[in-house]
Amino acid sequence: MVTVTPTTVAPTTAPPSPRRRQGGRPVLRLLILVAIVAVVLYPLIWMVGTSLKSQEEIVNNVGLLPERFSPGNYTAGWSNFDVSFGRFFLNSTMVSLFTVVGNGLSCLLAAYAFARLRFRLRGMWFAVMIGTLLLPQHVLIVPQYILFRTLGLVGGEWPYLPLLIPQFLATEAFFVFLMVQFMRGVPRELDEAARIDGAGPFGIFRHIILPLSRPALVTTAIFSFIWTWNDFFRQLVFLSQLEDYTVPVALTLFIDSTSQSAVGPMFAMSVLSLLPVFLFFVAFQRMLVEGINTSGIKG
Amino acid sequence: MALTTAPDPTRRGPGSARTHADRRGPGRLRHSEGLAGYVFLSPWLIGLMGVTAIPMLLSLYLSFTNYDILTPFSEVEWVGLANYERMFTADPSYWHAVRVTVTFAVIAVPLKLAAALGVALLLNRAWRGVGLFRGLFYLPSLLGGSVALAIVWVNMFNRDGAFNSLLSLFGITGKPWVNDPDWALETLMVLAIWQFGAPMVIFLAGLKQVPTELYEAASVDGAGRFRQFRNVTLPMLSPVIFFNLVLETINGFQGFTAAFVLSNGTGGPVDSTLMYTLNLYITGFTELNMGYASAMAWVFLLAIAVITAIFFSTGRFWVHYSDGEDR
Numbered sequence: 049m050v051t052v053t054p055t056t057v058a059p060t061t062a063p064p065s066p067r068r069r070q071g072g073r074p075v076l077r078l079l080i081l082v083a084i085v086a087v088v089l090y091p092l093i094w095m096v097g098t099s100l101k102s103q104e105e106i107v108n109n110v111g112l113l114p115e116r117f118s119p120g121n122y123t124a125g126w127s128n129f130d131v132s133f134g135r136f137f138l139n140s141t142m143v144s145l146f147t148v149v150g151n152g153l154s155c156l157l158a159a160y161a162f163a164r165l166r167f168r169l170r171g172m173w174f175a176v177m178i179g180t181l182l183l184p185q186h187v188l189i190v191p192q193y194i195l196f197r198t199l200g201l202v203g204g205e206w207p208y209l210p211l212l213i214p215q216f217l218a219t220e221a222f223f224v225f226l227m228v229q230f231m232r233g234v235p236r237e238l239d240e241a242a243r244i245d246g247a248g249p250f251g252i253f254r255h256i257i258l259p260l261s262r263p264a265l266v267t268t269a270i271f272s273f274i275w276t277w278n279d280f281f282r283q284l285v286f287l288s289q290l291e292d293y294t295v296p297v298a299l300t301l302f303i304d305s306t307s308q309s310a311v312g313p314m315f316a317m318s319v320l321s322l323l324p325v326f327l328f329f330v331a332f333q334r335m336l337v338e339g340i341n342t343s344g345i346k347g
Numbered sequence: 348m349a350l351t352t353a354p355d356p357t358r359r360g361p362g363s364a365r366t367h368a369d370r371r372g373p374g375r376l377r378h379s380e381g382l383a384g385y386v387f388l389s390p391w392l393i394g395l396m397g398v399t400a401i402p403m404l405l406s407l408y409l410s411f412t413n414y415d416i417l418t419p420f421s422e423v424e425w426v427g428l429a430n431y432e433r434m435f436t437a438d439p440s441y442w443h444a445v446r447v448t449v450t451f452a453v454i455a456v457p458l459k460l461a462a463a464l465g466v467a468l469l470l471n472r473a474w475r476g477v478g479l480f481r482g483l484f485y486l487p488s489l490l491g492g493s494v495a496l497a498i499v500w501v502n503m504f505n506r507d508g509a510f511n512s513l514l515s516l517f518g519i520t521g522k523p524w525v526n527d528p529d530w531a532l533e534t535l536m537v538l539a540i541w542q543f544g545a546p547m548v549i550f551l552a553g554l555k556q557v558p559t560e561l562y563e564a565a566s567v568d569g570a571g572r573f574r575q576f577r578n579v580t581l582p583m584l585s586p587v588i589f590f591n592l593v594l595e596t597i598n599g600f601q602g603f604t605a606a607f608v609l610s611n612g613t614g615g616p617v618d619s620t621l622m623y624t625l626n627l628y629i630t631g632f633t634e635l636n637m638g639y640a641s642a643m644a645w646v647f648l649l650a651i652a653v654i655t656a657i658f659f660s661t662g663r664f665w666v667h668y669s670d671g672e673d674r
Contacts, residue, residue: 074474077469080469081466081469081470081480084466084484085480085483085484087541088483088484088486088487088541089483090509091499091500091503091509091541092486092487092499094499094503094509095499098502106507107507110507110509110512110515111512112509153390154390154391154394157387157388157390157391158387158388158390158391160387161383161384161385161387161388161391162388165380165381165383165384165387166380166381166384167380167381167382167383167384167385167388168381170384173388173392176395177391177395180395180399182597182651182652182655183399183648184597184600184601184624184647184648184651186601186603186624186627186628186644186647187403187406187644187645187647187648188398188399188402188403188406188644189631189644190406190409190627190631190637190640190641190644191402191403191405191406191409191641192398192402193631193632194402194405194409194414194416194637195401195402195405197416198420213398214394214398216390217390217391217393217394217395217397217398218390218391218394219391219394219395219398219399224391248383249380249383249384249387250383253387274489277493278490278491278492278493279492280492280493280494280603280604280607281603281604281624281628284607284628285628285632295494296493296494296495297494299494299495299498300494300607300608300611300612302498303498303608303611304611311502314498315498315499315502317495318494318495318496318498318499319495321493321494321495322490322493322495322496325489325490325493326486326490329482329486329489333478333482333485334478334482336485336489337478337481337482337485337548
């Protein structure tokens, strides 16, 4: 497809127009993109549609959307088990919020030390921190389970401690790294000025770094929340009592029952469980998309 | 998760750190800063020791035992290399899980990256509405490994699912894909490919870095669009391709949630979705063979380290950094 384009004719005089890159006919490209959007959105729309179909329609109507909206699946799903889904949502919310606080606090402290303070062996610790980035959680889960169980924390009075303790100890190295990168961008002159005014490392942290790190904290908070809300593996391993279940673990109860009649309620609860993440997506769409391309965060 | 290389403070020896501190201000601050450093670092250090390092050592020890969580530590029996021996020579389901995982990664990861790159090329131009498309394509990645999404996916490829009703529009009679051992893993691959949004965004960032002049020069030389792609876009994008490839491969090996949901935690039908991590979970938490599961975890860790190392050593041959010595 070697077509003669305007740029091959007159590249010498005018400065190259930045708009001429992998061109393609705009209409054709738009059509392809719309087709891909349809493929990408189809499962999600089908999910919402099915959650609103009556039992009878789920079997008979193969269409994307219900003919008659029947919200009954939502009420049925909400109280499908001995424990109401309200409880599961509360549990998930609590775990996610505490994780956000824990990650924010502990990672910020560690990042400040790595980014700004001089101390012995700092380089070595930093390398270790980067190394833990690559540790798959599946490697740690067995010994951590044994450890927390030996300490009596699994299924104990506060069943979420095994999920939360690591988050308050800056084990999410990715966020530490993100904040270190961010803090390196904060001008050192500000530290110097504060130091001349008599501030020590704590004062500088409190009055310079903490307020200026807001954007990094917000990014950490959003991704912390979404990841924890979506997380399944750790919650599956550490939660053993029905009333302690979080939403993802509770959703698997539907699969256990496998009866066809549970499909509608199962979809309804699935839709609800994705709602917080979806709302975050709508609210922070620009930030999320930019966030990953500057830092490599995965969804 | 992220492999971005940072300016690395490890390069700075203690000596140079001192001169640095001296340059910055009064030397009397140095001592308090060293102390403060460790105060600020203490949560992380406690976490590193308590939640990461000691558990890992414990896990290494347990991998040489027959620990099953029910017997107390004092009665744990040292079995030497028996777990590793069993894994490599006497456990067909282990090798099956390895095969399933490698198959999944080898097929799904390249297709996902191809989709991501293809769509990124389509979106690589500023026009009204491009942000909306980017956001919509990213959405599946964000919903990512959630159970809800896996549930929807499994049902979509059921006998009565949306996929078959779509096929029936073309007069094709589908089958219950997720219950078919020959197709269950493929449905999981399609799920992974569907979530191409995250690498796509990274590709888009990479494409923005390619200087427009290179395309101009190439087209002056008479290169068509395909040759421009092959000789300009691909080499310039190779660091980003490399980054995505490493990241997605490691992610691919760790797939768990969808396989768990599809098979209700069994790896079925007929072990067709027995991913490595699911096998590890079943061994450790269903069958309570914690010693054996620890051995599996360590082999997993080593395997990922080796694969990453292989990527980095072969990367030299095809990854071009514009500021590097090659080319």
